[in-house]
Amino acid sequence: MPEATTEQVCPQCGTGMPVHEGYRVWCAGCDWNVAPELFVYGVGGTAERRRDFAGRHGTATFEELAREGTQGLRARLTPSSVLAGVLALLVHGLSFVLLGVGAWLLVAGWGNPFAVAFGALLVLTFLVLRPRFPRLGGTAPQLGRADAPRLFALVDSVAAEMDTRSVDAIVVEPYVNAAVTTYGLRRRVLHLGLGLWAVLTPQQKVALLGHELGHFANGDTRHGSLVGSALHTLRLWVAVLTPDPWDGRLTHLLVIGMMRIPYYAAQSGLTLLEKVSLRGLPRREYLADDLAAEVASAEAARDLMETLLHADRIDSELRRLSNEAAAFASRQDAPRTDVTLWPRLAEHLASVPPRERERLRRVSALDWHQQDSTHPPTHLRIELLDRRGPSVAKVVLDERTESAVERELRPAAKKVARTVARDM
Structure with a gap:
């Protein structure tokens, strides 16, 4: 992790500002330089359009759930x-x-x-x-229960805690994302993006599974067969x-x-x-977050949300590592990219200093960061989890099980690593 080697004085309020090489210098006292691009171009534009969407849907739902609380609530028929x-x-x-x-x-x-x-x-x-x-189709690796029994057992345990049916297949992809959907008549599939999975801690991985399976538990219509x-x-x-x-x-x-x-x-x-x-997705996303907190702990669910703030950074680093590997692929002494790509991606995110993480949290509240147009603003998701209070994990991913899961994912991860530049 980069160390703060020097300190500057904020030109706006005079507060001392630690300097981390390679990261933006900003003031925690008055938010000077926390997101200059928003004030150069205005907080309008994309942020205004996101604010409009979130203001009409995500914010109203946030205020409702903040009053009622989320524990024990499930999506209702609307x-x-x-x-x-x-x-x-x-x-x-x-x-x-x-x-x-x-x-x-x-x-x-x-x-x-x-x-x-x-x-x-x-x-x-x-x-x-x-x-x-x-149909499943596509060229991405598809895992069945025989291919990854420990991974499916983990998914099954999360589904059981939510009283919902587990998935029938897992598709491994390079993206900084994850999703669930249906295929065939009533079969369920989990799309697991290694760009996100690889940088998560064990309990954050449980929270990710909890959030995605929470859509099924909540009867999310967009993820249903009809x-x-x-x-x-x-x-x-x-x-x-x-x-x-x-x-x-x-x-x-x-x-x-x-x-x-x-x-x-x-x-x-x-x-x-x-x-x-x-229309009902903001509420379903908030309640899926709550289920993630219930099964993996509120801390793990909150940390997962904060990791989403780094999606652009992870995506850029993944592309950089992939292009770097492609440039040296012809060299006999070049490192095995399919082996080192995902650990290097995790190391990159782990090296981000706490001060930069705090800056992104503040920026997310300014530009109303959303994972995409179907999700409510990330800072509101984090705040609702904070209001929920702490919780004890019902499913714990221990070191031995995590190692077994990663071994099962390794063949698919190697294949995906070779196609990152093409697929992303």
């Missing part, structure tokens, strides 16, 4: 979640209406070439646009119905004109379902 389910049923129902009308025209209109042709067109349209459930498959289907409709640029032929122009209405209908349906399913 008008937006009901509407999302109804819209998803309509999407799937429309597909089967096409099939039904097409089949009826083929049977009732047999002998009428126009009825048969139109009926066959509707049936073919159903075959192309039929309800589809997401709404998730409807979103997947609508995206397919939009992709198929997107008209190609006119090539000058009159027949092509007629085809474009015919596709225009169903294309806009599919695009509007997708936009509406996206917005409706997003």
Whole structure:
């Protein structure tokens, strides 16, 4: 960890400021230079748009949960979640209406070439646009229970504490993120980003699993089969119905004109379902944080949130290490990147001095840092965990188990390390 070798005096309030080489010098007394970019360009722009989103959704929910407390609360049925389910049923129902009308025209209109042709067109349209459930697919390593029994046992223990079903597969990716979703009819998958997993302490890893599985425990509609498959289907409709640029032929122009209405209908349906399913997410994220605190300890959940403030730094270092490895890959004495990449990433984050961590906490409150547009502001998530109070971990990842889990992840981690530059 860099040591503060010198000290400067704040030009604004005269307070002493420790200097860490390679990190910004700032004043803890008056916040001088804590985030000069926000005051050069204004706290508007991106921060204002985030503030608008968080102000209408995340902040109101924060104030509600701050009053009520989060312990023991679970996501509730809301008008937006009901509407999302109804819209998803309509999407799937429309597909089967096409099939039904097409089949009826083929049977009732047999002998009428126009009825048969139109009926066959509707049936073919159903075959192309039929309800589809997401598949795992992709080139990222996929782990089953036989591949990583200790990792799955850890995930199972977290799921059991939350009284929810565990995952059926784990996909290992390079990203500084993690997520859960469904595939097939009712199967669950955990997407584990090694860019985040590698820099976490053992209990923070439990908190990460707790947060992600908390979405299932809370009945998050976007992670469920019904709404998730409807979103997947609508995206397919939009992709198929997107008209190609006119090539000058009159027949092509007629085809474009015919596709225009169903294309806009599919695009509007997708936009509406996206917005409706997003409305309850701030509350679900806060409650997923609470479940993470319940299973891994409030301290571990809070530390996980603070690690998210370093996502850009971790991402940049991951790219740097990957590019460095690619540049020296032809050298015989070059280090084994697939072995050293993830430990070096963890060492880099561990070297960040406490003063820089505190600066990022202050910046997050100024620019309303969010993990992405679906998450409430990170500083509000941290504050709500602080208000929750301390808690004792229900699942403890001991050193022996962590070593076993990392051994199981090692083959996938090596494969992912070789593809970081391509995938990120």
